[in-house]
Amino acid sequence: MTDPHRALSTLLAGPTGLGTSAARLGARLTEVPLPDPGPGAGDSDPAYTYRTWGDGSASPLYCPVTERINDPLGEEVDRRLIAWAGEVGFDEQEAEQLGKAGFGRLVMLAHPDCEDPDRLLISAKLNAAWWAADDLYADDTALGAVPEKLPPRLALAMAAMDPVPPAGEFSRELDETLRGDRVLVALRSGVDHLRQYGSPAQVQRVNYSTFTMFVSWNAYAAWQHNDDPPPAWEYLAARQHDSFYTSMTLIDVLGGYELTANLFYEPRVRRAAIQAGTASVLVNDLHSVAKDLADENPPANMVLQVAADRSCPIEEATEITVDLHNQIVRDFQRTHRALEPVASAELQRFLHGLRAWMGGGFEWHSTSPRYQ
Numbered sequence: 370m371t372d373p374h375r376a377l378s379t380l381l382a383g384p385t386g387l388g389t390s391a392a393r394l395g396a397r398l399t400e401v402p403l404p405d406p407g408p409g410a411g412d413s414d415p416a417y418t419y420r421t422w423g424d425g426s427a428s429p430l431y432c433p434v435t436e437r438i439n440d441p442l443g444e445e446v447d448r449r450l451i452a453w454a455g456e457v458g459f460d461e462q463e464a465e466q467l468g469k470a471g472f473g474r475l476v477m478l479a480h481p482d483c484e485d486p487d488r489l490l491i492s493a494k495l496n497a498a499w500w501a502a503d504d505l506y507a508d509d510t511a512l513g514a515v516p517e518k519l520p521p522r523l524a525l526a527m528a529a530m531d532p533v534p535p536a537g538e539f540s541r542e543l544d545e546t547l548r549g550d551r552v553l554v555a556l557r558s559g560v561d562h563l564r565q566y567g568s569p570a571q572v573q574r575v576n577y578s579t580f581t582m583f584v585s586w587n588a589y590a591a592w593q594h595n596d597d598p599p600p601a602w603e604y605l606a607a608r609q610h611d612s613f614y615t616s617m618t619l620i621d622v623l624g625g626y627e628l629t630a631n632l633f634y635e636p637r638v639r640r641a642a643i644q645a646g647t648a649s650v651l652v653n654d655l656h657s658v659a660k661d662l663a664d665e666n667p668p669a670n671m672v673l674q675v676a677a678d679r680s681c682p683i684e685e686a687t688e689i690t691v692d693l694h695n696q697i698v699r700d701f702q703r704t705h706r707a708l709e710p711v712a713s714a715e716l717q718r719f720l721h722g723l724r725a726w727m728g729g730g731f732e733w734h735s736t737s738p739r740y741q
């Protein structure tokens with residue numbers, strides 16, 4: 370039987386591995402991003418296309434196609450999500466808002482290899498909980514987000530997701546606090562649901578990617594507190610750990626298989642996953658400009674950081690962001706192609722899952738009332 374770890378390291382090892390083809394593979398992966406050739410460049414990969422977005426006035430986004438649109442399945446997951454939101458303490462209006470955003474629809478679009486509404490609900494719950502933490506703690510001033518309060522709130526969010534062992538008399542107040550805040554209850558409940566299907570390694574991978582995302586949120590809070598917005602390059606560095614990569618850590622759990630930790634964290638695989646997560650979050654920034662500008666204390670956003678750095682109009686900053694997105698997707702495509710010879714069915718499914726997530730995420734941002 371082929372050992373996929375060995376197959377991957379042999380394939381990536383260079384000339385002593387698979388000879389000249391391995392050397393070519395290494396070379397392909399160290400290329401700097403190539404300019405986006407734009408629509409009509411004669412692309413032959415039917416999995417990707419140029420897609421118009423927003424009001425259609427900006428250049429199209431080079432993006433994977435959406436692999437599945439199954440509205441009844443998305444509606445079923447949304448129904449279950451709204452019921453769960455009530456159970457974990459969101460009031461009726463908040464639960465309705467979560468339903469309207471359509472996180473059930475998001476996961477139906479983003480995980481086309483999962484037909485099971487209960488597995489899809491894991492991702493819907495966790496995405497809803499992450500977004501609730503993001504809105505209520507980090508981003509939305511009108512909903513109570515306060516930069517100075519964010520770091521201690523996130524420390525408790527980590528305790529909610531990754532339960533700490535009993536600590537004598539100090540546990541009581543912690544437990545009461547974790548039970549008394551709907552965001553914390555939602556995060557704990559989402560991980561509890563994940564634990565029913567995922568291995569310990571899959572669960573902890575989701576936790577730790579969430580915690581690195583929280584570090585980026587703390588950076589944004591410091592920038593806001595100090596009234597010192599970051600240049601675009603620094604924002605982008607933070608965004609790479611605050612992206613839909615976190616959502617993508619669930620791809621194999623929903624698919625009913627496990628990509629082992631040594632493959633998941635193999636640098637080329639991680640590179641592909643970070644590229645997919647970053648590209649998807651740039652789609653989010655492009656759709657969020659109006660919403661972010663409407664906040665009295667606007668959160669950072671790639672388009673806004675580029676416009677500020679270069680003193681250019683939003684339209685020009687939008688074009689620069691679209692171009693960056695398209696370069697990153699093409700880079701992902703090259704990384705994916707380079708990994709295709711690796712003989713691991715789980716790895717191939719996972720890479721396909723990353724691509725499918727990008728295609729589903731694009732569709733959701735184009736249709737969710739959250740961005741209209």
Ligand SMILES: CC(C)=CCC/C(C)=C(/C)COP(=O)(O)OP(=O)(O)O
Nearest residue numbers: 496499500503611612613615616657
């Ligand atoms: C993984 C996840 C869904 C986390 C929630 C926060 C996040 C990383 C986003 C992708 C959302 O970023 P942002 O706060 O810019 O999103 P909105 O524009 O508020 O939808």
